[in-house]
Amino acid sequence: MRATRIMLAITVTAAVAVLATATTAHATPVKPDPAATALYRKECGSCHLAFPPRMLAAEGWTRILGGLERHFGQNAELDAPTRDLLAAHLVAGAGDPGDAGSASARITETPWFRDEHGKAARAVSRPSIRTLANCAACHPGAEAGDFDEHRAKIPRN
Ligand code: HEC
Ligand code: HEC
Structure with a gap:
């Protein structure tokens, strides 16, 4: 029981740390936080695959998260705290723009994807x-x- 509480506290602390790191201009990549990963799979994995964060550059994720109410013809709107947590998670795990491609909000339109x-x-x-x-x-x-x-x-x- 106590162990569960401690684990929960660690998880929440880690999530806040991810958020703090990702908003810094030159964030170093952080290890994905399991709670954020679970939240991501729940919120972004119901209509399609929860695409791996490294498949898109940070700018692409920012564009996606900034326009969820009009998301490729669907309404995928989230409350602001959830959206911000997912934004931090995705930006922290984002691909390098050189590989992941421009600011495209579509993985399938990035240069590396087209090449493959x-x-x-x-x-x-x-x-x-x-x-x-x-x-x-x-x-x-x-x-x-x-x-x-x-x-x-x-x-x-
Ligand atoms: C209500 C359904 C729905 C939800 C929820 C949803 N999406 Fe989507 N998403 C779509 C549809 C529809 C497309 C367009 C798929 C296509 O073109 O085949 C799409 C496309 C995408 C693409 C581009 C895929 C490509 O073509 O490269 C990304 C990236 C993406 N979604 C990320 C997210 C993220 C991040 C979340 C969670 C915040 C999310 N989606 C939640 C329906 C949804
Ligand atoms: C219609 C089939 C198809 C779909 C859909 C598809 N892929 Fe692929 N993908 C392939 C094939 C085939 C290759 C291998 C290309 C080659 O070797 O020339 C590949 C290669 C890749 C590679 C490179 C792997 C490596 O070992 O270098 C990545 C990464 C990748 N795909 C990611 C994705 C992602 C992410 C999606 C969805 C957004 C996707 N693919 C959708 C067929 C597909």
Whole structure:
């Protein structure tokens, strides 16, 4: 019982630390906090995969989080504290702009993604794929963060 309380206190402290770090101009990457990861999966993993933070640059995440009430044709609005916590989590884990690409709010429109997905893009109209944002259609380990090209497989239909 006491151990649970202490763990909870540590978790909350860590979340605040993440928030504080991410708002500093030159934040060093911090280890993802399990509570923030769980919150992210809950709030951002219901309509699509909770895309790994490293797949988008910080600017892209900031744009996404700043426009949730009009999110690709959906309303994904969150209360401000939740949104700010997720923003800190995503910015802290964001990819390097060199790799993750410009300020694009779409992973699927970043230069590195396009480079890797020429063949995938030609197969996108297949019913089991529908959209390139459907990562798990071709990356069976996507939920667990596994995007290794050797395990990627484009479904035939
Ligand atoms: C109500 C459903 C819904 C929720 C909740 C939601 N999204 Fe989305 N999201 C969408 C739709 C629809 C798209 C467009 C998918 C497509 O183009 O195929 C999208 C696309 C995206 C993309 C771009 C994917 C690409 O094409 O590269 C990102 C990044 C993203 N969402 C992040 C988030 C984050 C972060 C959250 C949580 C704060 C979130 N989403 C919550 C519905 C949702
Ligand atoms: C239609 C199938 C398809 C979809 C959808 C798809 N991918 Fe891929 N992806 C591939 C294939 C195939 C490769 C391997 C490309 C190659 O080796 O030329 C790949 C490669 C990658 C790589 C590079 C892996 C490495 O080992 O270098 C990453 C990262 C990646 N995909 C992430 C994503 C993410 C994130 C999404 C969703 C936003 C996504 N993919 C959606 C088929 C897909």
